[in-house]
Amino acid sequence: MGKKPATGRKLSAEAGSAADPAFGYRAMPDIADEMVDTQGQVRPVWQGLLSAISRMTEQELHDRFARADRYLRDAGVFYRAYGAQGSGERSWPISHIPVLIDEKEWQALEAGLIQRANVLEEVVADIYGENRLVRDGCLPPALIAANPEYLRPLVGIKPVGGHYLHFCSFEVGRGPDGNWWVLADRTQAPSGAGFALENRVATTRAFSDIYAETHVHRLASFFGAFRNTLQGGKHSAEDRIAVLTPGPANETYFEHAYIARYLGFMLLEGEDLTVFNDRVMVRTVAGLKPVSVLWRRLDASYADPLELNQQSHIGTPGLVEALRAGSVSIVNALGSGILETRALLSFMPTICRHLLGEDLLMPSIATWWCGQQAEREHVASNISRMVIGPAYSRLPFFDDNGQSVLGSTLRSSAKVSIADWLNTDGAKLVGQEAVTLSTTPAIVNGKLTPRPMSLRVFAARTADGWEIMPGGFARIGSGDDVAAIAMQSGGRAADVWIVSDKPVERTTLLPAEENFTRNMPGSLPSRAADNLFWLGRYIERAEGALRILRAWNARFAESADPKQPLLANVSDYLAALDMDTTEAVPESLLRNIDSAVYSASNIRDRFSPDGWLALNDLAKTARRFHERVKPGDDATHAMTVLLRKLAGFAGLVHENMYRFTGWRFLSIGRYLERGLHMTRLLGHMSGPDAPDGALDMLLEIGDNVMTHRRRYNVNTARLTVTDLLALDPLNPRSILFQLNEIRTEVEQLPNAFVNGQMSPFYREAMRLHSGVAVMTPETMNGDVYRRLENEIERLSDILAQTYLG
Numbered sequence: 001m002g003k004k005p006a007t008g009r010k011l012s013a014e015a016g017s018a019a020d021p022a023f024g025y026r027a028m029p030d031i032a033d034e035m036v037d038t039q040g041q042v043r044p045v046w047q048g049l050l051s052a053i054s055r056m057t058e059q060e061l062h063d064r065f066a067r068a069d070r071y072l073r074d075a076g077v078f079y080r081a082y083g084a085q086g087s088g089e090r091s092w093p094i095s096h097i098p099v100l101i102d103e104k105e106w107q108a109l110e111a112g113l114i115q116r117a118n119v120l121e122e123v124v125a126d127i128y129g130e131n132r133l134v135r136d137g138c139l140p141p142a143l144i145a146a147n148p149e150y151l152r153p154l155v156g157i158k159p160v161g162g163h164y165l166h167f168c169s170f171e172v173g174r175g176p177d178g179n180w181w182v183l184a185d186r187t188q189a190p191s192g193a194g195f196a197l198e199n200r201v202a203t204t205r206a207f208s209d210i211y212a213e214t215h216v217h218r219l220a221s222f223f224g225a226f227r228n229t230l231q232g233g234k235h236s237a238e239d240r241i242a243v244l245t246p247g248p249a250n251e252t253y254f255e256h257a258y259i260a261r262y263l264g265f266m267l268l269e270g271e272d273l274t275v276f277n278d279r280v281m282v283r284t285v286a287g288l289k290p291v292s293v294l295w296r297r298l299d300a301s302y303a304d305p306l307e308l309n310q311q312s313h314i315g316t317p318g319l320v321e322a323l324r325a326g327s328v329s330i331v332n333a334l335g336s337g338i339l340e341t342r343a344l345l346s347f348m349p350t351i352c353r354h355l356l357g358e359d360l361l362m363p364s365i366a367t368w369w370c371g372q373q374a375e376r377e378h379v380a381s382n383i384s385r386m387v388i389g390p391a392y393s394r395l396p397f398f399d400d401n402g403q404s405v406l407g408s409t410l411r412s413s414a415k416v417s418i419a420d421w422l423n424t425d426g427a428k429l430v431g432q433e434a435v436t437l438s439t440t441p442a443i444v445n446g447k448l449t450p451r452p453m454s455l456r457v458f459a460a461r462t463a464d465g466w467e468i469m470p471g472g473f474a475r476i477g478s479g480d481d482v483a484a485i486a487m488q489s490g491g492r493a494a495d496v497w498i499v500s501d502k503p504v505e506r507t508t509l510l511p512a513e514e515n516f517t518r519n520m521p522g523s524l525p526s527r528a529a530d531n532l533f534w535l536g537r538y539i540e541r542a543e544g545a546l547r548i549l550r551a552w553n554a555r556f557a558e559s560a561d562p563k564q565p566l567l568a569n570v571s572d573y574l575a576a577l578d579m580d581t582t583e584a585v586p587e588s589l590l591r592n593i594d595s596a597v598y599s600a601s602n603i604r605d606r607f608s609p610d611g612w613l614a615l616n617d618l619a620k621t622a623r624r625f626h627e628r629v630k631p632g633d634d635a636t637h638a639m640t641v642l643l644r645k646l647a648g649f650a651g652l653v654h655e656n657m658y659r660f661t662g663w664r665f666l667s668i669g670r671y672l673e674r675g676l677h678m679t680r681l682l683g684h685m686s687g688p689d690a691p692d693g694a695l696d697m698l699l700e701i702g703d704n705v706m707t708h709r710r711r712y713n714v715n716t717a718r719l720t721v722t723d724l725l726a727l728d729p730l731n732p733r734s735i736l737f738q739l740n741e742i743r744t745e746v747e748q749l750p751n752a753f754v755n756g757q758m759s760p761f762y763r764e765a766m767r768l769h770s771g772v773a774v775m776t777p778e779t780m781n782g783d784v785y786r787r788l789e790n791e792i793e794r795l796s797d798i799l800a801q802t803y804l805g
Helices: 044-054 058-074 103-127 141-145 193-206 208-213 220-232 253-263 319-324 336-340 342-356 365-369 373-383 407-412 426-430 526-559 565-576 587-601 609-628 633-656 661-685 694-701 705-711 718-727 735-746 760-773 782-804
Strands: 078-083 086-091 099-102 167-174 180-186 240-244 266-268 273-276 279-284 287-296 329-331 439-444 447-462 465-468 473-476 492-499
Touching: 044 099, 044 208, 058 193, 058 609, 078 253, 099 103, 103 167, 103 180, 103 336, 103 342, 103 447, 103 465, 103 492, 141 342, 180 336, 180 342, 193 208, 193 253, 193 447, 193 473, 193 492, 220 253, 220 447, 220 465, 240 253, 253 266, 266 287, 273 287, 273 319, 279 319, 279 526, 439 473, 439 492, 526 565, 526 587, 526 633, 526 661, 526 694, 526 782, 565 661, 565 694, 587 609, 609 633, 661 694, 661 718, 661 735, 661 782, 694 705, 694 718, 705 718, 718 735, 735 760, 760 782
Parallel strands: 099 492, 240 266, 240 287, 287 329
Antiparallel strands: 078 086, 167 180, 167 447, 273 279, 279 287, 439 447, 447 465, 447 473, 473 492
């Protein structure tokens, strides 16, 4: 939106006035536009939205867009951008004005895409089956054999259920003649469906009143039908369904986590899985559990390092063998990425007639682009290098009159390689000038301005056949250049409204019937448990450091002498933890907080948006303080702010997280780290050689100053501080309290008892708790604290061996 408008002016465009129903909006010459027709009149489907916007001031429109942006920010919606400086998370770039398409026009587009999905299914089945298309001259052999996406180990493997494709997307664009064209087929691991949902929520936040009055087709039924289809693919009720992700470093990882959470599936990485007796199993804290449906979001060649790409570190060895055994269904089938080869676009009309006996309803962009005279020589020069014979002279390259322009070139071609053509980017193959996509309105500098756009439309296989998502999302160019449509190049995304002239069904993913079955939460993957455990440890480690640093800086503000015995003593303690007291907010503290953020990022499907927002706010604030705050009183205040933010995060987790296995690992991590923190502090600061003021500082760090005064009618003494901070079972900061809570949580973990015997972790937790419970303040000394520190660390190791291996 740019700067906040300072006036109450109504929206305008580059020409005309706000009184104009289209705000003076003018389409580009000789280019189709989504909002206005060739006579410059607003299309009927847009009139309601334009009429409503015309009554808004710039300030009101700005406020509406701010609501949408705030939702996306609070929900943590992001994509990963890559550049010369590496990769980083970027806020989702929404274009706030939706794209409106009439239902009747959409139905024609749906029919074309359903036909295309059926053709693609037949093509991939033939490529990995009988190869009739090559035999009959519809595809050149080299187009398949030389293709890096042709995975030979998959030849002859028929998918469970008989289908290779279950979820596809199509890049479509409207040409100058007003017709829709297919720009690209996405069958490898199509992304964007989750972002389409978030676009819809954000856009309705901006235009809730308009959306409610407009008959816009909902998206929930599309996802509900696909979820039901995947549920029907399970071999048994105990089997799991999972979204298989490459991990947090992937460009669209947010969507993987969002979809898994939205549909109630597990989110897994390759290392979470193993193949045992030809069955795909997920490693959980309760042991191996079967997975029978995998919705993969990683490229097929990386899925199995044993038989496919041996350099892959994100796959699961043996996955292809499990496919041979028919024990797992993968969405989409491994090897289906070959359908994304740009060269196939030019063969689709011939293939459609050959396989279905009918003409292709939606042409591919390659046939349209190649028909433009300025690009023919460039296209021909690329295609003439193909290894191709007379049998393949029927390629569908036509001029504007439908006449073949490349037949003679193809018949006379003789040698060399198809690789150059296969690996040439489609835009470069035909030239940028040939790309004349339609435009749609976007807000640019407070004005409605035409910007090029393409649609990404999604198709899901259901029990009743292919279903098309009613809308998808539009990619909007940041300028007139079509190349800037891509997100990585500055493009933005807009919601797509399919508008009916009558009310539409309001659907949700909630069951319609009142009867229900309460399902127990699924088993927790070991990797997720590991991240939850360490999230708890890093958060508690950061809190412990903040409390020590606040106490140190408060005293430094009074004396300004870091060599004063107590300050020097605590500085030595912090130095052993890699914290430098000359820094107001030490770098190592930031690393602890960043490690907590990283652990949480690995379990985004199990993490609430509010918790994620609070954790990121803590990290950003700590980084800002690191750059600006000075030691002393300034740092004391900064530590207090950070402790409050950390307490807010902990409160959100405590109040909102479901009390099941994941909660227990998070809690055990916190209790263990807090117990370790207090054990080390007491060992260092409660001995007979501790400097003056050390015991009072211990109580302050433990947030127990007032409690000590109420419990003991004496001044601060070693025995009273030891009793309160080490052995009091009711004090939430004491060592004994942490060990008691760990024991309580361990009792509820899977396999706490095996054949009537305690698990190694349960046994060690019980032994450690009992040993401290029988202690008295007089028996606690430096040797005891050092031994206890080692035993708590060992308890962490035993937990990892028992549940996280």
